[in-house]
Amino acid sequence: MRRYPKGYGGERRDPEQVKRDGWREQGVLVIAEDDQRLTWPERELVKQLGSKLYGKRSGKDVCHG
Incomplete structure (x- = not known):
């Protein structure tokens, strides 16, 4: 049986788990600015924060669904 260093090989973590762990740790x-779990005002706040911190987005057609 072959062993790999942590983070190499094996199973991939679900992207939502990676986000959750990043927040907690x-x-x-x-x-995502279009996350449907958020209300419209919450999504607008995310857009405003992103623009303030990183500037306006050039491509508005990105879907993260």
């Missing part, structure tokens, strides 16, 4: 929050 590092205080890093990853949010």
